[in-house]
Amino acid sequence: MAELAGVKIEKLQGGLGRKNPSTDSHVALIIKATGNAALDAIISNAGKGLILTSLSQAESLGLTLSASANGASPFYEHISEFFRLAPEGTLYLFNNKTVANLLAFIKENKEIKGFGIVDDFGAATQEATIAQYQSGIINVLATENRLIDFGIIGWNNFNVANVSDLTELDAPQISVLVVGSGTSNFAAVGAFLGMLAVGKVNENAGSVDIQNKPLEKRGSSDYTLTDKNKGLWVNPKLTGGATISSLTKAQLTDLENKGYIYAASYEGYPGAFFTNSKTCISQASDYCFIENNRVWNKAARTLRIALLPEVKGVVKKNPTTGFIKSTTISRWTGIGNKALEQMVTNDEISGFDIYINPQQVVNSTQPVKIKASVVMDGIVHEFEVALGLTNSIN
Secondary structure, X not given: OOXXXXXOOOOOOOOOOOOOXXXXXXXXXXXXXXXXXXXXXHHHOOOOOEEEOOHHHHHHOOOOHHHHHHOOOOHXXXXXXXXXXXXXXXXXXXXXXXXXXXXXXXXXXXXXXXXXXXXXXXXOOHHHHHHHHHHHHHHHHHXXXXXXXXXXXXXXXXXXXXXXXXXXXXXXXXXXXXXXXXXXXXXXXXXHHHHHHHOOOOOOOOOOOOXXXXXHHOOOOOOOOOEHXXXXXXXXXXXXXXXXXXXXXXXXXXXXXXXXXXXXXXXXXXXXXXXXXXXXXXXXXXXXXXXXXXXXXXXXXXXHHHHHHXXXXXXXXXXXXXXXXXXXXXXXXXXXXXXXXXXXXXXXXOEEEEEEXXXXXXXXXXXXXXXXXXXXXXXXXXXXXXXXXXXXXX
């Protein structure tokens, strides 16, 4: 046995720069009771919900097309559409939309970043329903430092006569979906969640193309909802039954301006795409699009996790002024920079800035104040081209 060490080798961690898998694509789908007690028990899982990573997994548990067709809830299309569009996403399935139960379910599943609810509220209950999910779930969780990126409400049996202005509400994380794929008269919540899950946090749900398409679609120049072989999104329609193609330009523009999300095609271009990712708040708000909320929330989570190890830590002071020592300011700034640089590397933001005023006194009643700014990527909503004829190019 060797008795003298001489050299002691310490095993270091983190040098390869490996990261835990992102949970940006972890979303929840809230459905009605299926009408099948055994399936409902599986989905509820004693209030914890069911975690799905593939359609085949759902089918193996009995969540099949035939079970959906024979039950009270058309859940199969939601699940199948989610995994068709986001094959690497994770779907948390639950079957109780009451605020108390939904809140407990989301608390139980820490990785959920957003949720979609298969609902059927009417015009009379629209604003109350939106408010209860915003204030009773998203706002409550925010007070506990749990940030939810979005809540999608599918409005079944919708028609243009029911249009009120969603941009006059104060629900910056809630969006209302009023369109179906054309195969049924319910809002395509699963498909919309799929488009959010497959895209990056800074992408609009209506993007004609996305940055990272699934493997089998990487040779395509776009990422459309349409699958003609399955008859999906060939002729999308409002959940009240009116096809999008039957509506006038004025009606469609009115829906868009008032914050409703539907799907349509571009003239001369194949496929259907969601129109936008608006939320139920004024268009003057910084958070009137889902991608704005997703980026802000991810930056906030990232900074919080990075800075938590510093909490209750020793703060060195400048002995002359009593303010925070410059070396400490530099270290904290470096921690914040390292955290947000990962979002730049991931092409999720264009840049950022972190500033800590050194003239701060730190004690139990005075938090250290940090100013952080994130530069959002822009979203091209339309091109305007000036095109003319000429006899020559000078």
